[in-house]
Amino acid sequence: xxxxxxxxxxxxxxxxxxxxxxxxxxxxxxxxxxxxxxxxxxxxxxxxxxxxxxxxxxxxxxxxxxxxxxxxxxxxxxxxxxxxxxxxxxxxxxxxxxxxxxxxxxxxxxxxxxxxxxxxxxxxxxxxxxxxxxxxxxxxxxxxxxxxxxxxxxxxxxxxxxxxxxxxxxxxxxxxxxxxxxxxxxxxxxxxxxxxxxxxxxxxxxxxxxxxxxxxxxxxxxxxxxxxxxxxxxxxxxxxxxxxxxxxxxxxxxxxxxxxxxxxxxxxxxxxxxxxxxxxxxxxxxxxxxxxxxxxxxxxxxxxxxxxxxxxxxxxxxxxxxxxxxxxxxxxxxx
Amino acid sequence: xxxxxxxxxxxxxxxxxxxxxxxxxxxxxxxxxxxxxxxxxxxxxxxxxxxxxxxxxxxxxxxxxxxxxxxxxxxxxxxxxxxxxxxxxxxxxxxxxxxxxxxxxxxxxxxxxxxxxxxxxxxxxxxxxxxxxxxxxxxxxxxxxxxxxxxxxxxxxxxxxxxxxxxxxxxxxxxxxxxxxxxxxxxxxxxxxxxxxxxxxxxxxxxxxxxxxxxxxxxxxxxxxxxxxxxxxxxxxxxxxxxxxxxxxxxxxxxxxxxxxxxxxxxxxxxxxxxxxxxxxxxxxxxxxxxxxxxxxxxxxxxxxxxxxxxxxxxxxxxxxxxxxxxxxxxxxxx
DNA sequence: GGCGTCTCTGTTAACGCTAACAAAGATTGG
DNA sequence: CCAATCTTTGTTAGCGTTAACAGAGACGCC
Numbered sequence: 001x002x003x004x005x006x007x008x009x010x011x012x013x014x015x016x017x018x019x020x021x022x023x024x025x026x027x028x029x030x031x032x033x034x035x036x037x038x039x040x041x042x043x044x045x046x047x048x049x050x051x052x053x054x055x056x057x058x059x060x061x062x063x064x065x066x067x068x069x070x071x072x073x074x075x076x077x078x079x080x081x082x083x084x085x086x087x088x089x090x091x092x093x094x095x096x097x098x099x100x101x102x103x104x105x106x107x108x109x110x111x112x113x114x115x116x117x118x119x120x121x122x123x124x125x126x127x128x129x130x131x132x133x134x135x136x137x138x139x140x141x142x143x144x145x146x147x148x149x150x151x152x153x154x155x156x157x158x159x160x161x162x163x164x165x166x167x168x169x170x171x172x173x174x175x176x177x178x179x180x181x182x183x184x185x186x187x188x189x190x191x192x193x194x195x196x197x198x199x200x201x202x203x204x205x206x207x208x209x210x211x212x213x214x215x216x217x218x219x220x221x222x223x224x225x226x227x228x229x230x231x232x233x234x235x236x237x238x239x240x241x242x243x244x245x246x247x248x249x250x251x252x253x254x255x256x257x258x259x260x261x262x263x264x265x266x267x268x269x270x271x272x273x274x275x276x277x278x279x280x281x282x283x284x285x286x287x288x289x290x291x292x293x294x295x296x297x298x299x300x301x302x303x304x305x306x307x308x309x310x311x312x313x314x315x316x317x318x319x320x321x322x323x324x325x326x327x328x329x330x331x332x333x334x335x
Numbered sequence: 336x337x338x339x340x341x342x343x344x345x346x347x348x349x350x351x352x353x354x355x356x357x358x359x360x361x362x363x364x365x366x367x368x369x370x371x372x373x374x375x376x377x378x379x380x381x382x383x384x385x386x387x388x389x390x391x392x393x394x395x396x397x398x399x400x401x402x403x404x405x406x407x408x409x410x411x412x413x414x415x416x417x418x419x420x421x422x423x424x425x426x427x428x429x430x431x432x433x434x435x436x437x438x439x440x441x442x443x444x445x446x447x448x449x450x451x452x453x454x455x456x457x458x459x460x461x462x463x464x465x466x467x468x469x470x471x472x473x474x475x476x477x478x479x480x481x482x483x484x485x486x487x488x489x490x491x492x493x494x495x496x497x498x499x500x501x502x503x504x505x506x507x508x509x510x511x512x513x514x515x516x517x518x519x520x521x522x523x524x525x526x527x528x529x530x531x532x533x534x535x536x537x538x539x540x541x542x543x544x545x546x547x548x549x550x551x552x553x554x555x556x557x558x559x560x561x562x563x564x565x566x567x568x569x570x571x572x573x574x575x576x577x578x579x580x581x582x583x584x585x586x587x588x589x590x591x592x593x594x595x596x597x598x599x600x601x602x603x604x605x606x607x608x609x610x611x612x613x614x615x616x617x618x619x620x621x622x623x624x625x626x627x628x629x630x631x632x633x634x635x636x637x638x639x640x641x642x643x644x645x646x647x648x649x650x651x652x653x654x655x656x657x658x659x660x661x662x663x664x665x666x667x668x669x670x
Numbered sequence: 671g672g673c674g675t676c677t678c679t680g681t682t683a684a685c686g687c688t689a690a691c692a693a694a695g696a697t698t699g700g
Numbered sequence: 701c702c703a704a705t706c707t708t709t710g711t712t713a714g715c716g717t718t719a720a721c722a723g724a725g726a727c728g729c730c
Binding site for chain 2: 097
């Protein structure tokens with residue numbers, strides 16, 4: 001095997017031009033005679049020539065690859081984001097290299113970033129939802145285009161983020177508007193910025209309504225932890241409305257409430273976050289908040305590309321507003 | 336910006352050796368004096384040197400990157416597979432570049448493969464669950480290490496696959512063992528090999544029990560299509576057991592049955608496939624079949640690496656047996 | 671003690687591409 | 701019509717690494 005394909009010089013020879021002219025055709029350089037261009041294209045097609053990205057990356061100093069660092073690409077949010085990022089990148093002619101890390105601690109992230117850097121990626125997107133990720137990013141070489149998604153708003157790093165606060169506020173307000181006297185919250189892990197933002201938004205909505213927020217119940221994004229919180233909530237007669245930090249938590253809560261015979265939405269209303277495709281088929285269909293992952297992906301990529309092109313590393317910031325999706329898991333409280 | 340980092344020669348100068356010696360240290364070549372090795376390592380650390388993968392790829396003809404072509408990395412199965420693949424690859428020092436395609440037609444796949452090839456990936460993993468993918472793969476250059484996952488068993492291409500047939504047979508048998516007189520099936524899209532295999536297994540189990548398989552109801556993996564099928568099943572009084580081709584379909588079915596007041600498992604038993612993390616929190620908890628994605632990933636990568644190392648392209652085949660996970664959605668039929 | 675062998679290190683030449691410059695025609699303007 | 705300019709093409713020199721070979725010592729063996 002290892003029959004290496006034809007190189008640029010082979011194409012050049014066949015087309016009767018210099019390899020540099022082939023390069024110009026490939027890169028859309030303007031000053032090439034139309035006739036020459038056609039001859040070169042024909043030669044390329046005839047030989048099945050495929051440009052060598054490594055050689056190009058070597059001489060230009062950047063590859064057409066974007067590195068993505070993410071934690072758990074099995075979760076719905078990260079997976080959607082990754083897919084959207086990949087789609088968008090492909091349209092711009094970039095490949096996406098994933099570096100998923102088990103833990104979002106300092107060392108793991110640095111290692112993943114390091115791996116990407118030695119492949120000379122053109123830029124890096126870090127889906128860094130937790131505190132500990134921040135440090136790793138600050139000591140990164142300054143000349144590497146970088147965008148963080150759902151990262152720390154407090155750090156001077158380009159950031160694209162779903163507006164967690166607004167989403168949570170909308171969810172909570174939706175429950176208050178239905179007539180509930182207060183809203184309980186099952187949160188995500190508190191070291192995730194996503195969770196913190198959602199807790200914030202929930203709290204803001206309650207405070208704005210002159211209410212005293214009950215203590216949030218901490219979950220870990222999983223249906224299992226939602227189930228555990230749900231078992232507690234089911235036993236508290238005063239609870240009529242629950243906002244969970246994601247849809248899977250909501251599923252666990254729904255299941256627990258069902259087991260305790262507390263009917264949703266008649267006795268207790270529930271709102272989730274994420275709008276996983278299955279949410280419309282929960283029992284009952286779940287009212288939830290839908291983040292626009294495509295928009296997040298587009299914004300991050302655009303931000304990254306502008307850094308790559310301009311060479312300047314701006315500390316931009318962009319926030320994507322999520323939308324409330326009303327379904328059947330919310331109703332006015334019984335009196 | 337574009338302050339390019341130090342190169343091998345810089346390290347060499349600092350350590351007082353030739354760049355070739357640095358290369359030897361980096362590649363773990365044996366014939367380097369211990370003292371020299373240490374000096375080189377120190378110089379590497381001091382300069383923060385990072386090897387240039389592009390240059391290496393150029394001269395060796397292969398990068399340390401594995402290309403993955405997948406369709407919808409938002410679905411649970413593909414996402415899990417991708418994550419597992421990435422983990423395993425990282426342990427072997429390989430990065431993973433994703434090329435997701437919207438449609439698994441001939442052209443899209445070829446384009447994705449093409450993109451990977453021009454980056455000179457060391458090998459390609461195609462998660463190619465549909466018929467149309469096959470053609471695209473056959474006309475691929477023969478010298479590219481390739482493994483397909485869940486692809487066409489009929490093609491002479493290295494293949495790793497979840498044993499769909501065995502899984503479906505186990506699920507169906509489980510329902511028969513509970514005493515059901517027959518088992519209905521909500522299938523996935525029939526151009527997916529996964530679906531075909533699951534239909535096969537279900538049919539085999541029924542035939543082996545001397546039963547006449549009812550017509551399978553075609554879904555599209557989504558809860559929405561499961562819901563539609565569920566609405567029909569709910570209206571058929573003779574139905575007591577349903578096997579769905581994945582858990583999301585099962586969720587839709589459960590929801591429809593619930594709406595029609597048909598209790599699960601008392602009146603109708605349901606078994607899914609995939610064991611998504613949420614399945615244990617469906618109402619009721621779903622009995623399902625769990626494919627071992629980690630094992631699939633390990634097997635594929637191993638197969639790919641052995642091709643990369645040996646240079647020979649064997650047409651191997653490996654099948655990973657899934658496991659039945661019994662929960663509460665199955666009960667004996669009422670008499 | 672000389673010669674082959676082993677261990678360690680250095681030198682040189684690619685790999686396939688783009689950037690920078692050079693040069694040859696074609697075109698323009700006064 | 702000749703100099704100035706523009707368009708098109710070719711030539712040369714790297715980019716940072718590995719592979720292949722060469723050379724310098726150290727060592728063992730007859």
